[in-house]
Amino acid sequence: MVLLAAAYALVEEGPIDQMLWNPHYGGVDMGLVYADTQVPWLGTSAALLQDVLSMHSVWSICVPIALVEAFGADRPRPWLGRPGLALTGAVFVAGPVAGPHCGDRVSGPCTAPRRMRPVSNPLTATSPSVR
Template sequence: MRGSATRWGPVLGLLVVAPFVGEFLLGNLTVSALPLGLLLAPMYGCGALLVREVGWPSMVLLAAAYALFEEGPVDQLLWNDSYAGQDLLHGPTYLPAVGMSVALTQQVSSLHTIWSICAPIMLVEAIAVEGRKTLWLGRIGLVVTSVVFVAGAALVGYGNYSEEHFLASPWQIGAIALVIVVLVAAALTVVPARVWAIRRAAREPD
């Protein structure tokens, strides 16, 4: 990997590809809802960009953390028994003590880990001139991407609450937040040394 100036080509590409693959390619949203991709891009795209900067294999752990973040605190699908008018929780794997379905949690976690994050990253890396061995976000780009990601997640969370009027209990959100923190911490412990070296030595302006 080289340099730390923001590479806008792959950055913009991943902003578009991540929500398209995660929502439209998998059939969660129809083509008529394509404009919604603009609202999803800050969360999906910026999330994928932040995950991508740590390099493989750390990306898989961060992608799993993203999956739980989106379907937990943001969408609250993991606990909502009437999400979009459907009861996706109750079944043979439902755990009343935590108000969650093991099967549903595994399904949405694998979906977002693979299709919302890892697959778009691999696709854009395959076609980007900069390829896999380059950091795409410079110092300023990293900060801006983080801020936009948080804002995008807040927007999606607000929109979801406006439609569902559902809030999980504080302990449920706290528990999933703890799992997310553990995944992030585990991911950061296995970040390739060259990534940290580039970040420390970076002197290029954005």
């Protein structure tokens, strides 16, 4: 569960949101905040990776699952059936496709390193704002 949570954190904040590679994500100068631990060959900061992994792994995935499993009365039943799982997957895929975050007024241009573009969001990886 923890490994899947870490994978989710890296996919969500890397290729989907581009937060790992955009130094102006959300209007905050992330490049300045995390400048001390910048890893040039990754195009991001070690401290930012640590923050993203701990936040999403613990608070977005593991804690909610632990709470539901601890207080749920019907434990052997899966949380979602096939229709619910299909709808959840469709919403997860439609979000980044419908509204990529790179190049908007708040986040500024996306700066994913060239070697990271194959795993970047397809719509933003080919945009002219990507350096």
